Amino acid sequence: MDEIKYTPKDFKSDQEVRWCPGCGDHGIITAVQKAMAELGYPKESWAVISGIGCSSRFPYYMNTYGFHTIHGRAAAIASGAKNANRNLNILQISGDGDALAIGGNHFIHVLRRNVDITILLFNNEIYGLTKGQYSPTTKLGTKTKTSPYGTIEHPFNPGELCIGAQGKFFARSIDTNVSLTAEVLETAVKHKGASVVEVLQNCVIFADGAHSAVTDKEFKDDRQIILRQGEPMIFGKEKNKGLMLAKNGELKIVEIGKDGITKDDILVHDAHNPNPFIHWMLVNMKAPEFPVALGVIRDVEAHTYDEALDQQIEDVKKMSKIHCMEDLLNSGDTWEVK
Amino acid sequence: MSQETKVIEKHDVVIRFSGDSGDGMQLTGQQFSDTAALFGNDVATFPDYPAEIRAPQGTVGGVSGFQVHIGEEHVTTPGDYADVLVAMNPAALKANLRWAKKEGTIILDLDAFTDKHFEKAGYTSNPLEDGSLEGYNVVPVRMTELTVEALKETGLDQKSVVRCKNMFALGMIYWMFEESVEHTEAFFDIKFGKKPNIASANKLALRAGYNYAANVHALAVHFKVSPATIEKGKYRTITGNKATAWGLLAVAEKAGLPLFCGSYPITPATDILHELALRRDLGAKTYQAEDEIGGICTAIGASYAGNFACTTTSGPGLALKSEACGLAVMAELPLVIVDVQRGGPSTGLPTKTEQADLLQALYGRNGESPMPVIAASTSGNCFDYAYIAGKIALEHMTPVVLLTDGFLANGAQPWLIPSMDKLPEIKLRVAKEGDDYHPYSRDPETLARTWALPGTKGLEHRIGGLEKMNITGNISYVPENHQLMVDLREEKVARIANDIPEQEVYGNAEGGDVLIVGWGGTYGHLFSAVKEMRAEGKDISLAHFNYINPLPKNTRDVLSRYKTIIVCELNLGQFAKYLKSKFPEFNYKQVNKVAGLPFTVVELKEKINALLNA
Numbered sequence: 001m002d003e004i005k006y007t008p009k010d011f012k013s014d015q016e017v018r019w020c021p022g023c024g025d026h027g028i029i030t031a032v033q034k035a036m037a038e039l040g041y042p043k044e045s046w047a048v049i050s051g052i053g054c055s056s057r058f059p060y061y062m063n064t065y066g067f068h069t070i071h072g073r074a075a076a077i078a079s080g081a082k083n084a085n086r087n088l089n090i091l092q093i094s095g096d097g098d099a100l101a102i103g104g105n106h107f108i109h110v111l112r113r114n115v116d117i118t119i120l121l122f123n124n125e126i127y128g129l130t131k132g133q134y135s136p137t138t139k140l141g142t143k144t145k146t147s148p149y150g151t152i153e154h155p156f157n158p159g160e161l162c163i164g165a166q167g168k169f170f171a172r173s174i175d176t177n178v179s180l181t182a183e184v185l186e187t188a189v190k191h192k193g194a195s196v197v198e199v200l201q202n203c204v205i206f207a208d209g210a211h212s213a214v215t216d217k218e219f220k221d222d223r224q225i226i227l228r229q230g231e232p233m234i235f236g237k238e239k240n241k242g243l244m245l246a247k248n249g250e251l252k253i254v255e256i257g258k259d260g261i262t263k264d265d266i267l268v269h270d271a272h273n274p275n276p277f278i279h280w281m282l283v284n285m286k287a288p289e290f291p292v293a294l295g296v297i298r299d300v301e302a303h304t305y306d307e308a309l310d311q312q313i314e315d316v317k318k319m320s321k322i323h324c325m326e327d328l329l330n331s332g333d334t335w336e337v338k
Numbered sequence: 339m340s341q342e343t344k345v346i347e348k349h350d351v352v353i354r355f356s357g358d359s360g361d362g363m364q365l366t367g368q369q370f371s372d373t374a375a376l377f378g379n380d381v382a383t384f385p386d387y388p389a390e391i392r393a394p395q396g397t398v399g400g401v402s403g404f405q406v407h408i409g410e411e412h413v414t415t416p417g418d419y420a421d422v423l424v425a426m427n428p429a430a431l432k433a434n435l436r437w438a439k440k441e442g443t444i445i446l447d448l449d450a451f452t453d454k455h456f457e458k459a460g461y462t463s464n465p466l467e468d469g470s471l472e473g474y475n476v477v478p479v480r481m482t483e484l485t486v487e488a489l490k491e492t493g494l495d496q497k498s499v500v501r502c503k504n505m506f507a508l509g510m511i512y513w514m515f516e517e518s519v520e521h522t523e524a525f526f527d528i529k530f531g532k533k534p535n536i537a538s539a540n541k542l543a544l545r546a547g548y549n550y551a552a553n554v555h556a557l558a559v560h561f562k563v564s565p566a567t568i569e570k571g572k573y574r575t576i577t578g579n580k581a582t583a584w585g586l587l588a589v590a591e592k593a594g595l596p597l598f599c600g601s602y603p604i605t606p607a608t609d610i611l612h613e614l615a616l617r618r619d620l621g622a623k624t625y626q627a628e629d630e631i632g633g634i635c636t637a638i639g640a641s642y643a644g645n646f647a648c649t650t651t652s653g654p655g656l657a658l659k660s661e662a663c664g665l666a667v668m669a670e671l672p673l674v675i676v677d678v679q680r681g682g683p684s685t686g687l688p689t690k691t692e693q694a695d696l697l698q699a700l701y702g703r704n705g706e707s708p709m710p711v712i713a714a715s716t717s718g719n720c721f722d723y724a725y726i727a728g729k730i731a732l733e734h735m736t737p738v739v740l741l742t743d744g745f746l747a748n749g750a751q752p753w754l755i756p757s758m759d760k761l762p763e764i765k766l767r768v769a770k771e772g773d774d775y776h777p778y779s780r781d782p783e784t785l786a787r788t789w790a791l792p793g794t795k796g797l798e799h800r801i802g803g804l805e806k807m808n809i810t811g812n813i814s815y816v817p818e819n820h821q822l823m824v825d826l827r828e829e830k831v832a833r834i835a836n837d838i839p840e841q842e843v844y845g846n847a848e849g850g851d852v853l854i855v856g857w858g859g860t861y862g863h864l865f866s867a868v869k870e871m872r873a874e875g876k877d878i879s880l881a882h883f884n885y886i887n888p889l890p891k892n893t894r895d896v897l898s899r900y901k902t903i904i905v906c907e908l909n910l911g912q913f914a915k916y917l918k919s920k921f922p923e924f925n926y927k928q929v930n931k932v933a934g935l936p937f938t939v940v941e942l943k944e945k946i947n948a949l950l951n952a
Binding site for chain 2 (some may be wrong): 062066315317
């Protein structure tokens with residue numbers, strides 16, 4: 001595709017942005033517009049497709065093609081659009097309720113099929129638009145309007161679900177970290193196949209501080225690890241902590257310079273490894289015991305549904321004797337009445 | 339056993355094949371139907387099979403039937419009652435005796451008439467001996483034994499050999515109807531090209547049955563049905579589902595758009611998806627979604643991105659799709675939703691026919707959500723109405739429901755092959771780069787909006803399920819705007835009436851005593867009943883509807899010309915209810931049936947006469 005010079009402003013629509021003041025969505029849309037400008041793909045090649053929820057108002061604020069659909073179905077609609085026109089760059093916008101509850105079936109199957117779309121998953125662990133009910137990612141025991149005595153159900157971890165559904169790409173960022181969100185989003189868009197970018201997003205009204213154990217300035221250096229391809233998994237204020245495999249095969253935190261441990265002993269991140277074993281442990285790291293993994297965690301190549309469909313059509317066209325409707329209508333057993 | 343064979347020349351004959359669902363009765367019936375069609379008879383078929391793939395062997399629940407009606411005149415139904423019934427076991431006899439004509443011929447596999455099978459079928463005595471078959475011409479033949487004998491040199495295992503007994507039966511029937519075995523032989527050569535021993539075993543059994551019938555003169559009657567005088571041209575056999583699939587493909591070719599079908603397997607609609615999946619050679623993109631909702635939503639996505647999109651389903655699936663149907667109404671995107679109706683509610687009778695989804699198709703969505711509804715009325719014209727559904731969807735920028743049913747879908751008929759050149763043009767409404775584009779500005783005549791395909795420079799815009807401002811498509815909660823948009827969407831669908839033909843009447847078009855009103859798949863039976871009653875001297879006519887929403891413009895005028903209106907349908911009166919809501923000034927009598935089966939001509943005439951004499 002021809003690179004075109006864009007600025008983030010080129011991707012802003014004329015519609016007033018109506019998210020609450022302080023909502024994490026503002027940071028995410030800034031990151032998306034930044035990433036789109038930097039990618040330089042023709043503006044008309046973008047289709048932003050969303051479901052229902054606060055985040056799903058996103059398309060109206062983008063000066064691209066946009067389709068605000070129905071609850072949970074964005075992944076299916078995006079799959080149809082991509083298979084109709086492979087030249088489109090499709091960004092699906094969904095919240096945790098939209099993608100993982102009502103849309104859970106479409107979410108896992110778009111990943112399994114590996115349709116080449118990018119899913120931006122806003123995870124605020126709450127239903128915001130319906131005013132504060134727990135979602136499939138709400139932490140166990142959280143009090144919400146529908147769980148006044150605390151939730152009693154086990155939450156999903158989107159990354160784990162993604163890997164379980166044979167997802168080939170998973171990245172994670174935080175709403176306030178605009179440059180990281182833009183960076184992983186660019187990688188996700190360039191990735192051939194279905195990609196999921198989970199953004200830990202703060203709902204200031206109904207779940208304020210849901211991610212504060214990870215995002216608070218006080219401990220964020222010790223509770224966040226930004227993974228980069230080919231680099232050792234090091235974190236901490238002093239950049240002296242790292243991840244290693246323990247004898248039982250699980251991840252453990254070690255300190256560089258202590259007990260004879262050097263930088264060379266630290267695990268090196270390989271997002272391209274098809275084996276999801278380490279990726280699975282990385283997406284499951286929880287604060288405060290572990291740092292939460294950010295950046296591109298899994299990025300594995302595989303054939304995509306849409307390219308395979310095109311290829312099959314091309315192959316069958318070459319083999320078949322039927323090239324048009326007239327051929328089909330007159331194929332097989334026919335007879336003449338005179 | 340030897341008797342003189344008497345040759346009966348008939349205008350038409352009905353034959354019903356029945357056996358266990360593993361006995362290959364569908365294939366046997368289809369072969370007979372194809373052969374008769376090739377000979378030049380007009381043909382209609384009716385497969386009648388259980389939802390279970392292999393219900394317990396020998397039980398009534400596992401009986402699979404296939405009825406074929408052949409004639410030298412125009413055949414519009416698969417026939418009410420069979421002149422010849424083939425029953426491969428007691429269960430098949432028990433389930434199907436009610437469909438055999440009194441004095442009809444019943445051909446049985448005597449080897450299956452054992453105490454064990456009587457018990458499984460629920461017979462307390464041997465029907466061959468207890469007088470229950472009195473009056474029928476019963477022909478018991480040791481089909482299993484004779485098949486085994488004929489195939490003893492093939493070296494096949496016992497199970498494979500016994501499975502060929504359906505071909506022995508078919509061979510007998512071919513002899514009985516003076517039909518050639520050649521078509522079926524050729525069929526096996528192709529079907530089992532890679533298993534020549536299976537092909538030759540089936541052919542041997544077929545010949546053995548044919549020769550047996552010729553040699554022993556076991557069949558006292560021998561039917562002769564002359565070729566039909568039908569319109570000249572090139573023909574093929576087609577089922578409703580295949581015709582639907584091909585009609586959709588024809589839309590895509592004529593419109594110059596790729597076809598996208600997002601669908602999920604459901605009886606009795608799945609064959610449409612099968613047919614389309616074969617057509618990668620025509621660029622058809624079939625997408626077997628994770629569920630019914632995924633089926634329609636991928637289709638909506640494909641429509642949004644500029645393909646000709648469709649989704650295929652049956653009643654329960656349409657229920658699941660209803661929210662997404664509303665999105666297509668709101669977004670005003672072209673989409674064809676095919677509902678092959680089956681018995682309901684809930685899972686109901688998956689393999690049986692019914693017309694009880696009409697109100698669901700018309701009204702089964704939240705909000706004021708108008709959708710055009712059209713219905714095919716023969717297996718063959720599923721092609722035409724699928725084509726029209728696509729043409730309306732694309733030209734009027736709307737989702738369209740096409741109703742067919744299990745009876746049309748699985749039934750087959752000889753079909754005059756259409757020419758693509760003669761199909762009406764489809765004029766797309768696609769915006770181009772440089773246009774001053776507003777997503778919800780409309781054609782002043784049709785009120786259709788214009789499609790702007792993602793990827794087109796300068797036409798970036800947003801649409802969605804929220805109410806939108808007229809012209810711009812921006813979100814709007816303004817009360818007056820919502821009223822306006824609701825009215826516009828309603829009026830847009832109503833104006834489709836300008837583009838559809840007027841309602842025709844068979845019989846006395848200028849008016850008269852009785853008007854029979856029907857719609858969809860009951861056409862053949864209603865036509866036959868009305869034709870017979872007219873021949874008996876009754877002043878009776880038929881208005882059979884294909885366009886349901888909107889109705890043809892002259893509907894009120896047509897209804898006003900008759901003293902009595904009788905609406906006949908396979909539900910409790912849904913079309914009658916609809917007509918009452920549109921034209922409350924008329925009085926509607928009703929004939930309804932909800933038995934999972936088509937009408938019979940006999941019962942229609944009885945019920946209509948009863949209403950007229952009341």
